[in-house]
Amino acid sequence: MPTGRSFNFGSLLIVTLLAIVGGVPQWYNSTDGRQYLIDGDRKYNWFEARHECARRNLQLVEIETKEKNEALLAVLKPIFGNSYNLWLGAMDEYSRDKNFERPFYWSSSGKPMTFSYWSDNNPDNHKEDEHCVHTWASKSNYLWNDNRCDHQRFGFICEDHYLHAEQQKMLSEKVQKLRQPNAKLFEEYHLQQKEYSEKLSSLLAENEAGEMEFKEVLHNIYTKLEFDISHALAQHQREVNSLVENRNEAVHKRNAELRTFNEEMSKKFSKELEAAKIVYDDVLTV
Numbered sequence: 242m243p244t245g246r247s248f249n250f251g252s253l254l255i256v257t258l259l260a261i262v263g264g265v266p267q268w269y270n271s272t273d274g275r276q277y278l279i280d281g282d283r284k285y286n287w288f289e290a291r292h293e294c295a296r297r298n299l300q301l302v303e304i305e306t307k308e309k310n311e312a313l314l315a316v317l318k319p320i321f322g323n324s325y326n327l328w329l330g331a332m333d334e335y336s337r338d339k340n341f342e343r344p345f346y347w348s349s350s351g352k353p354m355t356f357s358y359w360s361d362n363n364p365d366n367h368k369e370d371e372h373c374v375h376t377w378a379s380k381s382n383y384l385w386n387d388n389r390c391d392h393q394r395f396g397f398i399c400e401d402h403y404l405h406a407e408q409q410k411m412l413s414e415k416v417q418k419l420r421q422p423n424a425k426l427f428e429e430y431h432l433q434q435k436e437y438s439e440k441l442s443s444l445l446a447e448n449e450a451g452e453m454e455f456k457e458v459l460h461n462i463y464t465k466l467e468f469d470i471s472h473a474l475a476q477h478q479r480e481v482n483s484l485v486e487n488r489n490e491a492v493h494k495r496n497a498e499l500r501t502f503n504e505e506m507s508k509k510f511s512k513e514l515e516a517a518k519i520v521y522d523d524v525l526t527v
């Protein structure tokens with residue numbers, strides 16, 4: 242039994258810590274990577290505690306190994322001190338057996354309890370009415386006790402439901418399995434993409450070279466065409482010029498001929514006019 246003084250100190254500590262916990266279940270991380278939802282409010286019988294967990298898709302904690310127990314104690318001690326009354330997920334299926342060795346079971350997974358952490362002289366099944374398991378404030382270090390499932394009012398510890406944990410494990414294994422071919426696919430895709438882009442850029446380069454060549458040929462054709470056209474134009478010009486020259490010459494010649502003819506005619510007519518005038522004068526002078 243603790244001394245009066247340290248008992249009072251313990252009570253004070255518990256009151257203070259209860260104020261911190263505040264009756265609202267809170268999550269705590271364990272050093273082994275587990276997480277626990279813990280409510281220190283001592284108002285639940287075992288079934289209520291179980292349902293508080295179940296409503297959150299959780300289960301009352303199942304402590305299958307010494308390692309898990311020790312890690313959990315390391316979570317509990319900073320919250321509640323040396324010990325505290327908290328329901329665990331184990332019971333004896335209402336056994337009437339008072340034997341300490343009677344079987345207990347973890348109630349969510351249904352697995353028989355193999356690791357145990359009983360306080361001295363427990364589980365005693367006092368009055369054949371103690372079937373549910375809790376960490377015991379009356380003993381140090383959160384040692385376990387069997388107690389009345391329906392009447393005792395304790396806090397509780399929930400953890401991730403074992404099915405959820407199994408599903409998570411399966412899922413992560415599947416993801417791992419999927420990841421490998423996926424990575425391979427990804428790599429292949431990248432390789433193909435690289436190949437494709439190389440091909441594309443080589444085609445583009447080829448295309449560009451082809452276009453340059455095409456432009457050059459076109460340019461040559463245009464140049465030649467231009468030359469041919471100007472050559473042909475010059476030829477035509479020459480032809481037109483010579484045609485015009487010939488024509489001018491012919492016109493000149495004709496003009497000259499006309500002029501000569503005109504002169505001859507005028508000479509001829511003036512002679513005849515002269516003769517006619519003499520005749521006329523003669524007639525007048527008669």
Ligand SMILES: *[C@@H]1O[C@H](CO)[C@@H](O)[C@H](O)[C@H]1NC(C)=O
Pocket residue numbers: 268269270
């Ligand atoms: C517990 O660990 C998780 C990461 O796993 C983190 O997100 C969370 O904040 C931690 N909670 C507390 C109360 O430390």
